[in-house]
Amino acid sequence: MRILVVTAVAAEADSVAAGLALAGYARLGEERVRSTLFQGPGDAPAPLARYGRAGHEIHVYPAGVGPAAAAAGTSLALGRGPGYDLVVSAGIGGGFPGVAPLGSLVVSSLIVAADLGAGSPEGFIPVTELGFGRDEVHVLGSLGRHAVRALGAACGTILTVTTATGTAERAAELLARHPRALAEAMEGFGVAEAADQYGLPAFEIRAISNEVGPRDRSAWRIGDALAALTEAFGKLPPLWESWTTREH
Template sequence: MRVLVVTAVPAERDAVTSGLNAEGPPQTLRLPGGYVLHRPAAPLVLDVVAAGVGPAAAAAGTATALTAASAADAPYDLVVSAGIAGGLQQPLGGVVVASSIVAADLGAMTPSGFASVGELGFGTVEHAPPKQLVRDVAEATGAAAGPVLTVSTVTGTAERAEELAARHPGAVAEAMEGFGVAEAAAAHGAAVLEVRTVSNSVGPRERAAWRIPEALAALGGGFAALVPVLRAWKP
């Protein structure tokens, strides 16, 4: 079982790897534009890469790692988008797992409101992780399961938060990379998962209320709890 974990920034990568310390020290594998922290302990290989902020950087970094692995005849079975996120009615420090990974602002504004790329007939705006894996992760980590929204512009007003919640009932969080990671994974035939911890509430931008250190600590704890699930999962 080979798993690639993709974060946006090094702080998230380091939080994830703190939860994987029991898996042994990583090796560093160089890639164009970056590197992967590689833990080759069979039967579960766990690699972690910080690909950059936003869906485009996430897709490019994920695709690079996936292509390098395929070229080495060691493709990944699962790609996990991981990091911190804004929560939609979720407690700060809480864990969320995506039942669907949704591109929430990929589309066009029309006189009648937002129309997604899917509604416009230009592609997909949603990827679905394996249902049983989502259930197992939620049980192991205490995560709330629901749609996780990928946006290119972080929500900073109550009006925008209400609009997103109305268009995506049951959404649990907003982040910036999941859909890009999922697009790259789909192109390589790998399953995808998104796991995040809540650092702030989606709505008016109040940096003083954010709890980034607590969310990063929870991310490490979440991945420590996630490892047994990944060991047991069969693609």
């Protein structure tokens, strides 16, 4: 079994790694995946770290912020990798009030590119209605359902946005279009699209660091969310070790 876990930033990757250590996974080494073309001035190539136990490997890669960086980085990692069985988009994110409290975990049944489309006088038009592609990826299979039970996580739609929500009006507009939405983040759709290009199952897991709505950094609980992410990845490996791709 080989699994690729894709985060946006190093802090999320470190939290995932800490969870894998709790599950008995030892660090096997790392490699540099990105070329310098993907980096800003002075940035080092992002490391893909490998962890293993009893013949199983989980690779953790901070691919970058946003769906474009996530898709490009995931594709690079999958193309250079040894062959994977599953791809997981993981990190912290915003939770919609009343359904995803701060510090809780959410697992995707559906990943939606919530702002991929066009504006109009009548409102937002999804890219699918424009006839140019898709804006949804259904991702939850048997493994996702097992993860929901093991983690005590909420299960539903996770939105991928390119601009994080900062107003009550925007939050209400998103919920009107996606009433089953639990959370928003910025990478899941890109990761899932890349995985689909390789014929691989994927799902998204988010630890909630803030409410979706008016931007209030004083209310963010990033540390609590990262700790929840670590706890989650201490529990997930036993599920993955007993899972096969035939079950998704």
